[in-house]
Amino acid sequence: MGAEFATEPGKIYVPPMLNGALAGLVSVTAEPSMPSVSGSLAIGSVGALVMMIAAHVLECTHLDDAVGEIPVHLAAGTLRLSSAANLVS
16 A cells, blocks of 8 residues: 555555655654644654555555554654654753
């Protein structure tokens, strides 16, 4: 699911894109008022990339995740905790 953005030429597979947006939101919500706007965009972008990598790993290991909940909440949530811990000064 994570690596299959285009199933046919000219067509876009929407669920991974929505999961990427959700992963970005999950990764920012640890402390949304702490980072700046550019920091929030960076954390959200990295969260989406982490979700795509986790989805690919799940597919390669043949673990079933029908809606992509594990990559969105586990992988991006782990990034959320580590980014919140690293941004606290």
